[in-house]
Amino acid sequence: MQLSTLVNYLDQLLSTSEVRDYPNAHNGLQLANGGEVKRVAVAVDACLSVVEQAIAAEADLLIVHHGLFWSGLHPITGAYYQKLKLAMHHGLAIYSSHLPLDRHPKFGNNFLLAKALGLCELTPAFQAQGELIGMKGICKPIPRALFLELVGKAVGGKVHFAPGASQMVEKVLVVTGGAGKEIAAAAKEGVDTFVTGEGDHPSYTTAEELGINLIYAGHYATETFGVKALGALLEEEFDLPCSFIDHPTGL
Numbered sequence: 001m002q003l004s005t006l007v008n009y010l011d012q013l014l015s016t017s018e019v020r021d022y023p024n025a026h027n028g029l030q031l032a033n034g035g036e037v038k039r040v041a042v043a044v045d046a047c048l049s050v051v052e053q054a055i056a057a058e059a060d061l062l063i064v065h066h067g068l069f070w071s072g073l074h075p076i077t078g079a080y081y082q083k084l085k086l087a088m089h090h091g092l093a094i095y096s097s098h099l100p101l102d103r104h105p106k107f108g109n110n111f112l113l114a115k116a117l118g119l120c121e122l123t124p125a126f127q128a129q130g131e132l133i134g135m136k137g138i139c140k141p142i143p144r145a146l147f148l149e150l151v152g153k154a155v156g157g158k159v160h161f162a163p164g165a166s167q168m169v170e171k172v173l174v175v176t177g178g179a180g181k182e183i184a185a186a187a188k189e190g191v192d193t194f195v196t197g198e199g200d201h202p203s204y205t206t207a208e209e210l211g212i213n214l215i216y217a218g219h220y221a222t223e224t225f226g227v228k229a230l231g232a233l234l235e236e237e238f239d240l241p242c243s244f245i246d247h248p249t250g251l
Contacts, residue, residue: 001037001238003029003093006061009237010230013107014100020129024069025098031068031084033093037061040234042227043245044220046094048083053245055090062087062245063230065109065223067096101226102176103133107233109176110135112225113217116154117147117195119172125189126175126182134175136189141168144193144213151195155221162204165211166192176222180214187212197222198251220249 007029011017016028030046041059043050045066054062068083076084087094102109103124110133114122119137126134142150144161147169152159171191179186180199187194187210194212197219207214224244231242 001240003033003035003037003061006037006234006238007095010063010095010097014097014104016097016100019100019103020131021099022129024072025096026067026069027097027100028095029093030096031087031092031094033060033088033091037093037240040231040240040242041245042231042242043247044223044227045247045249046083046096047247048079048086050245050247051083051087051092051094053247054092055086057243057245059243060091061093061095063095063097063227065096065098065101065227067098068094097226097230099129099131099133101230102128102223103131104226107226107229108135109223109226110174112229113154113176113195113222114172114174116225117150117172117174119174125173126179126186128179134173134179136171136173136191138171139169141170143167144169147193148215151215151217155217157218157221159218160216162207162214162216164192164207164213166213169193169213176219176225178219180216183207183212183214184210195222219251 037060041054042063046064114135122137124132125136173191179196180203
């Protein structure tokens, strides 16, 4: 498979050039290779360990949610040098999709997590960089203790809970990643429960005061959905073997 063909396909699918994002996201192809792809790997972060594992899996293309340039401009030394050197030496291309993947209506992190939680009547909600990236939905009223178990099952681990006023969960906003500090904006969406990845210390007491249930399901854990879905899609559409590289941070 030609790398250029795959890149064009992903760019169009994710509306890469049209979606506004944070300055260091640099969505799209971040590192080229010789031009061919026979095997794909997907992961959340383009860190050194993931690059090493992608090479061990004999991947020619690594698709990630957080790309190579999140820390901004800095000297190409140390681990950063090793990462680039290894990728280029082994012909590993790297493609990144941040907010385009968060917001996608079919393969996005927020849509897929919302579906995993059994939410229906999903509508885009919650702005970041001028884009509606989250998903708001409803479910049959469920005790929040049972809903917490549902979230834990969906992300495959423990979740952290800041209780609001509502003992029942019915209206839910899902914003994967690190949106916890935006608890006040989430409350304005008219939901009783906000599911995100992580946030800052004051968000706990703010959730109490605003009367909204706040669930931290893990920044990493909530953002595995999109890249997994892209990998499965490329396997189905182009018959390209794909592997998910799991490198959890616990955050």
